[in-house]
Amino acid sequence: MPAPRVIVTRPVREAARWIELLRNAGLDAQGLPLIEIAPVTDHTALDAARRNAGSYAALMFVSAAAATHFFDGADAPATGPQPRCWATGPGTVRALQQSGVAASRIDAPGVEAEQFDSEALWARVHTQVYAGVRVLIVRGGDAAGQPAGRAWLAHEIAAAGGVCDTVVAYRRLAAPMDAPRRALAELGVRGEAIWLFSSSEAIAHLRDALPGRRWAAARAIATHPRIAEAARDAGFGMVRVASPEPDALIASIESFA
Numbered sequence: 477m478p479a480p481r482v483i484v485t486r487p488v489r490e491a492a493r494w495i496e497l498l499r500n501a502g503l504d505a506q507g508l509p510l511i512e513i514a515p516v517t518d519h520t521a522l523d524a525a526r527r528n529a530g531s532y533a534a535l536m537f538v539s540a541a542a543a544t545h546f547f548d549g550a551d552a553p554a555t556g557p558q559p560r561c562w563a564t565g566p567g568t569v570r571a572l573q574q575s576g577v578a579a580s581r582i583d584a585p586g587v588e589a590e591q592f593d594s595e596a597l598w599a600r601v602h603t604q605v606y607a608g609v610r611v612l613i614v615r616g617g618d619a620a621g622q623p624a625g626r627a628w629l630a631h632e633i634a635a636a637g638g639v640c641d642t643v644v645a646y647r648r649l650a651a652p653m654d655a656p657r658r659a660l661a662e663l664g665v666r667g668e669a670i671w672l673f674s675s676s677e678a679i680a681h682l683r684d685a686l687p688g689r690r691w692a693a694a695r696a697i698a699t700h701p702r703i704a705e706a707a708r709d710a711g712f713g714m715v716r717v718a719s720p721e722p723d724a725l726i727a728s729i730e731s732f733a
Contacts, residue, residue, distance in 0.1 A: 478504070479504040481504040481506065481669040482498055482503050483508045483670065484507050484508065484672050485511075485675070486509065486672075487509050487513045487541065488509050492507075495507055497726075501726045503729060506660055508661060510650070510651050510682050511648050511675060512650070513647070513648065514647045514649055515647070516645065516646060516647060518621060521644070522644070525546075525643040531610065533605075533610055533611060536612070536629065537563055537614050538625060543561075543575055543614070545646040546643075547577075560583055561582050562584070563583070563584040564584065564593055564596070565593075566720070569584050590719075591700060591701070592699075592719075592720060594632075598632050605637070608637065610638065610641070611640050612641050614645050619647060621644055623644055651681070653686075665691065667695055670732055671695065671697070672725075673697070673707060674700075674720065679703070679706045683710055692712075693713055694712045695732060696715045696716075697725070697728055697729060698715060716732060
């Protein structure tokens, strides 16, 4: 019996680890990035945030890309107290550690968390925020470099009396869909491969790249209920939710296949 084919839709750099893990588990994992990570075109605000990082009690990174792009090109950290670094999931934790952040400075949901998201992170770090505490959210932006994504955590910080700033460290663009990628996508449309989604934005880009397709035969695994809801809204016929942790993800794919 052929190995189940899985379409990994994460950006190229982030997808590499997932593809390796899935292939080592005997799955036919193929990359089809739907989001392209690009640097910001104007580094003024990012450079200022790097210089002033020590003035914040915590730096919150929305993704691994946020951590990587914030620390790439940054000067050596100043001596003295260092801010806490908040991460929503294990991928961001790895990126922070690879960037030189000590594990003792990182706060993130535990491996036992049902979801890796801002809500789970806030449950872990909310006691650090009180009147006057400053937090910097490092996130991605749209093609123009404007902040993009949920503002839920910023609202919670403000409600607790904290002061929240935001800086865009990278841009999220629709990845180009060349002929080989389009052929792979058509397999997914027909249900001959399992889609793996970790972003609602990726689903929107997929629909834009393949207008007019009917998705009733398509099968998808989403790493968060909100992403699963986006897939169902797009018309995907079979959608399941699985943790992004490797063992849970592989088990879900194998049971789906």
